Amino acid sequence: MRLEKDMKLRERAAKVIPNGMYGHQNVSLIAPGTPQFFTRAEGAYLWDVDGNRYVDYMCGYGPQLLGYCHPEIDRAYCEQLSRIDVATGPTPLMVELAEKWTELVTHADWAMFCKNGTDATTMALMTARAYRGRKKILIATGAYHGATTWCTPFPDGTVPEDRAHIIHYEYNNVESLEKAAEEAGDDLAGIFASPFKHDVLTDQQLPDPAYAKRARALCDEKDALLIVDEIRAGLRIARDASWSLMGVEPDLTSWGKSLANGHPISALLGSEKAKAAAGKIYATGSFWFAGAAMAASLVTLKILQETDYLERMIGLGTRLRTGLGEIGQRRSISIRQTGPEQMPLIMLADDQGNLDMQRGFAFCSGLMEKGVYFHPWHNMFISAAMTDKDIDMTLEAADRVLADMSVDA
Amino acid sequence: MRLEKDMKLRERAAKVIPNGMYGHQNVSLIAPGTPQFFTRAEGAYLWDVDGNRYVDYMCGYGPQLLGYCHPEIDRAYCEQLSRIDVATGPTPLMVELAEKWTELVTHADWAMFCKNGTDATTMALMTARAYRGRKKILIATGAYHGATTWCTPFPDGTVPEDRAHIIHYEYNNVESLEKAAEEAGDDLAGIFASPFKHDVLTDQQLPDPAYAKRARALCDEKDALLIVDEIRAGLRIARDASWSLMGVEPDLTSWGKSLANGHPISALLGSEKAKAAAGKIYATGSFWFAGAAMAASLVTLKILQETDYLERMIGLGTRLRTGLGEIGQRRSISIRQTGPEQMPLIMLADDQGNLDMQRGFAFCSGLMEKGVYFHPWHNMFISAAMTDKDIDMTLEAADRVLADMSVDA
Numbered sequence: 001m002r003l004e005k006d007m008k009l010r011e012r013a014a015k016v017i018p019n020g021m022y023g024h025q026n027v028s029l030i031a032p033g034t035p036q037f038f039t040r041a042e043g044a045y046l047w048d049v050d051g052n053r054y055v056d057y058m059c060g061y062g063p064q065l066l067g068y069c070h071p072e073i074d075r076a077y078c079e080q081l082s083r084i085d086v087a088t089g090p091t092p093l094m095v096e097l098a099e100k101w102t103e104l105v106t107h108a109d110w111a112m113f114c115k116n117g118t119d120a121t122t123m124a125l126m127t128a129r130a131y132r133g134r135k136k137i138l139i140a141t142g143a144y145h146g147a148t149t150w151c152t153p154f155p156d157g158t159v160p161e162d163r164a165h166i167i168h169y170e171y172n173n174v175e176s177l178e179k180a181a182e183e184a185g186d187d188l189a190g191i192f193a194s195p196f197k198h199d200v201l202t203d204q205q206l207p208d209p210a211y212a213k214r215a216r217a218l219c220d221e222k223d224a225l226l227i228v229d230e231i232r233a234g235l236r237i238a239r240d241a242s243w244s245l246m247g248v249e250p251d252l253t254s255w256g257k258s259l260a261n262g263h264p265i266s267a268l269l270g271s272e273k274a275k276a277a278a279g280k281i282y283a284t285g286s287f288w289f290a291g292a293a294m295a296a297s298l299v300t301l302k303i304l305q306e307t308d309y310l311e312r313m314i315g316l317g318t319r320l321r322t323g324l325g326e327i328g329q330r331r332s333i334s335i336r337q338t339g340p341e342q343m344p345l346i347m348l349a350d351d352q353g354n355l356d357m358q359r360g361f362a363f364c365s366g367l368m369e370k371g372v373y374f375h376p377w378h379n380m381f382i383s384a385a386m387t388d389k390d391i392d393m394t395l396e397a398a399d400r401v402l403a404d405m406s407v408d409a
Numbered sequence: 410m411r412l413e414k415d416m417k418l419r420e421r422a423a424k425v426i427p428n429g430m431y432g433h434q435n436v437s438l439i440a441p442g443t444p445q446f447f448t449r450a451e452g453a454y455l456w457d458v459d460g461n462r463y464v465d466y467m468c469g470y471g472p473q474l475l476g477y478c479h480p481e482i483d484r485a486y487c488e489q490l491s492r493i494d495v496a497t498g499p500t501p502l503m504v505e506l507a508e509k510w511t512e513l514v515t516h517a518d519w520a521m522f523c524k525n526g527t528d529a530t531t532m533a534l535m536t537a538r539a540y541r542g543r544k545k546i547l548i549a550t551g552a553y554h555g556a557t558t559w560c561t562p563f564p565d566g567t568v569p570e571d572r573a574h575i576i577h578y579e580y581n582n583v584e585s586l587e588k589a590a591e592e593a594g595d596d597l598a599g600i601f602a603s604p605f606k607h608d609v610l611t612d613q614q615l616p617d618p619a620y621a622k623r624a625r626a627l628c629d630e631k632d633a634l635l636i637v638d639e640i641r642a643g644l645r646i647a648r649d650a651s652w653s654l655m656g657v658e659p660d661l662t663s664w665g666k667s668l669a670n671g672h673p674i675s676a677l678l679g680s681e682k683a684k685a686a687a688g689k690i691y692a693t694g695s696f697w698f699a700g701a702a703m704a705a706s707l708v709t710l711k712i713l714q715e716t717d718y719l720e721r722m723i724g725l726g727t728r729l730r731t732g733l734g735e736i737g738q739r740r741s742i743s744i745r746q747t748g749p750e751q752m753p754l755i756m757l758a759d760d761q762g763n764l765d766m767q768r769g770f771a772f773c774s775g776l777m778e779k780g781v782y783f784h785p786w787h788n789m790f791i792s793a794a795m796t797d798k799d800i801d802m803t804l805e806a807a808d809r810v811l812a813d814m815s816v817d818a
Contacts (some may be wrong), residue, residue, distance in 0.1 A: 009504055012504050012508070013503075013504045013507070015519075016504065016507035016508050016518070016520060017503075017504070017507050017519055017521065017686040018519055018521060018679075018684050018685075018687040021499070022521055022667075022688070022691075022692065023429070023691070023693025023694070023697065023698075024691065024693045025497070025498050025499060025640045025693070025698050027498065035498065036498055036499070037498055037499060037500060037501050037504075038493055038496050038497070038498045038499070039492065039493060039500060039501065040492055040493050041492070041493040041496045043737075045491075045499060046498075048498075049501055056496075057498050058497040059427040059497070059498050060495045060497050060695070061497065062695065062696065063495045063695055063696070064495065064496075065563055069490070069491060069492075069493070069494075074490055076419070077487075077490065078483075078486075078490065079617075081486065081487065082478060082480070082483065082484055083448065083449055083450070083478075084447055084448060084449050084450040084455075084460055084477070084486075085476070085478075085672075085730075086469045086472045086473065086671040086672075086673075087442065087447050087450045087455055087465075087473075087477065088447070088455060088465050088467040088469050088470065088782060089436065089445055089446055089447045089455075089457075089466070089734035090430070090446060091447060091448060092418055092446050092448065092458055093490065094426075094446075095418055095421050095422045095425065095426070095446075096421075096818075097702055098422070098425035098426050099421070101426050102425050109425070110424075110425050110427055111432055112426065112427060115524045115525055115673060115694075116524055116525065116528065116694040116695065116696070116697075117695055118694060119525065122557055122558065126558065126566025126567065127566060128566075129566045129567070130565045130566035130567065135450070135484075135568050142488065146557075147691055147692050147693045147694070148557060148692070149531065149535065149557075149559060149560060149571075150571075151533075152593070152690075152691045153689075153690040153691060156535070156539045156689040156690050156691070157534070157535025157537075157538045157539035157689065157690035157748070158535065158538070159538065159544050159573065159574055161570035161573035162558075162571070163567065163572070164570035164573075165568055165570070168554065173798060180472060183737055206727055224538065231695075232516060237500065249571060261497075262494060262495040262696075262699075263494075264524060264673050264695075264696035264699065264702075266420060266695075268553075272425075275427050276427075277566075278427040279427035279428040279431070280563075280565040280566065281429075281561075281563075281565050281566040282432070282556055282561045282562060282563040282565070283431065283432060283556050283557070283561065284431065284432025284433045284471055284556045284671075285432070285436070285524075285525040285526070285527060285556070286469070286470065286471065286525065286526055286640075286666045287472070287524065287671075287673035288432065288525075289432075289434050290671075290673065302657070302722050309539075321763070335566060336795070342556060351473075354651070362456065373497060382638065382663050383437070393667050395668075399487075401466055406483050
């Protein structure tokens with residue numbers, strides 16, 4: 001059996017972990033045949049506990065940007081660990097890192113480092129509220145900005161008051177955004193936006209420049225803060241805040257996942273205007289000031305600036321998109337590919353063009369057996385460690401799986 | 410100048426970090442002469458950026474339990490890092506770690522791992538609310554349970570609704586606790602307690618067994634969950650939940666800081682009764698499932714079980730307490746020493762016995778110059794890496810500083 005050890009581990013896990021696993025890495029809601037536990041990672045590949053190898057299109061749900069077990073980055077981590085990591089104060093690396101990231105990101109004049117993405121979005125929320133002492137926060141319906149009381153996508157364990165001052169609007173819809181801003185009146189603290197619409201279970205949308213510019217203008221008019229949540233997309237769209245490509249500069253950006261290629265660090269970056277407000281909030285964590293992840297982030301940053309990692313990811317993503325498009329056409333199967341090429345969401349549609357989760361699950365299950373880790377309803381991540389050969393192997397596997405599915409249908 | 414490089418770094422930091430530093434590691438509110446930046450750590454010692462060495466009584470505010478740069482624990486971290494750390498799924502180590510921690514902690518039947526202490530307390534809050542779909546949470550006035558919207562000790566950036574259903578009671582006061590429970594009525598979700606009263610700026614208090622038992626009984630009577638927040642004190646009081654020493658078993662315990670001797674991992678542990686509720690909440694983080702910190706935690710756990718680290722910490726703390734008591738008496742200076750010997754809060758009092766922060770600051774500044782890192786208003790942490798020699802050197806330094814202060818006064 002392909003996942004024999006995995007299944008045994010799941011039984012043990014069910015005894016000592018609620019639901020056997022929790023959060024975004026619980027595979028019970030994705031394609032059958034998806035392994036839960038892994039024992040090795042290298043470059044673009046993962047090996048499950050049964051020894052099966054996968055080209056991994058999830059990259060740990062984002063953290064892996066330049067390849068798993070990156071020798072240079074991990075060496076920097078461990079070398080710093082041997083000198084000082086967590087201590088009774090930060091290391092000088094923290095200052096250097098804040099200097100480097102604010103150099104890279106145009107809008108940013110300051111940085112605060114933390115651990116989870118949710119830490120950074122929560123600090124953004126609090127900074128926006130502290131900025132002018134206002135309460136209302138605009139968030140796009142369906143957008144994911146973390147997993148704590150005010151933002152977790154499921155209501156269990158939260159109370160209605162946790163979202164008392166959150167107003168929803170529709171992403172990319174200027175009218176809806178304006179209506180929400182009007183509802184906030186003179187109590188508007190900030191507007192949250194994702195770099196592009198990367199909600200789960202639905203086609204992704206690139207940002208409409210008119211929407212992004214209107215969000216910026218509304219914040220300027222009302223003296224509120226524009227927050228772009230870069231945690232998932234950051235560093236995969238630009239070597240700067242993602243909306244810089246449209247000439248829109250946010251006041252706050254939240255970063256995480258790939259800031260140190262998988263080492264635990266996240267950040268809130270902000271403009272001078274928001275600095276005093278950020279200085280008012282109290283946010284901290286036991287491991288936030290630790291040096292090793294900062295050393296790793298400094299090396300990551302250097303690689304981002306010195307290599308063509310981004311252009312290569314876009315090239316690989318384009319090769320995948322084009323190839324899958326051709327296969328779909330040849331096999332008369334409608335493959336919905338949305339979002340940026342380097343962060344594709346790939347779902348199957350039925351004959352009427354509606355999303356068909358069952359077919360999507362079957363597609364991913366088939367790929368999984370052929371050593372390709374695809375996700376049926378979450379955006380995926382191209383890694384800079386992938387090669388054309390990995391993409392071609394994926395396309396070959398996809399072709400075979402879709403051929404089988406055509407026969408079955 | 411003793412802190413020349415430190416001061417230059419602070420100037421650079423002020424440009425790119427709000428207030429130059431944030432959170433609990435910002436030294437601007439503690440004794441003058443306290444260094445902000447460190448470049449080396451080993452065992453019980455820290456070296457600041459100017460090369461001055463300190464016996465560190467803060468242990469990174471808790472994470473360092475068995476000594477900085479612990480060779481065996483850090484080796485486990487880096488070895489695991491070379492195989493797999495963050496990935497698209499957890500490693501089998503996560504199951505093993507949940508098994509081991511639930512074996513060690515009597516009340517615990519399951520574990521959920523996270524990164525910050527605040528993650529664990531927030532998950533405890535949400536689990537208690539999800540348990541019977543109730544809202545009210547009892548928290549002791551002045552207790553620290555993390556730094557996010559519902560619990561951060563300062564109001565900036567929060568809204569009143571963030572604490573809509575939190576009712577405060579006085580620690581160790583049964584009557585106050587009962588009154589709060591009555592106020593919650595049939596909407597009581599849970600009661601938070603610290604293992605002992607370790608609030609800042611005030612004498613610490615050991616838990617009154619009558620209070621602990623009444624908290625347990627109230628939760629039983631009302632079918633609510635008892636949460637003991639072990640993040641600061643855990644593993645420094647017992648090799649089990651701290652209240653196990655009084656025969657009181659909580660339903661939920663939050664752990665962090667020292668779980669992997671400084672590597673970033675925290676946890677919520679719970680009893681069978683609370684498992685379904687914990688399985689309902691959605692909580693997750695990009696780095697929560699990473700293997701390296703889990704490998705480090707497994708080694709830490711082994712050392713805790715195989716060595717007399719706890720008894721040694723208590724012995725060292727007792728030597729310090731006794732010595733300081735003698736010095737105070739000899740110098741006619743009233744030194745207020747409260748809390749467990751291994752987590753002492755040490756503050757100076759004026760002639761009337763009232764806490765005197767100015768004298769406390771002067772005491773810590775003096776010690777700092779003599780290579781001893783003391784905190785003027787936060788509990789400190791004895792490290793198992795300290796020796797009698799370190800304590801004796803500390804006592805000698807304290808005697809000299811207090812002698813100077815007596816002359817000055």
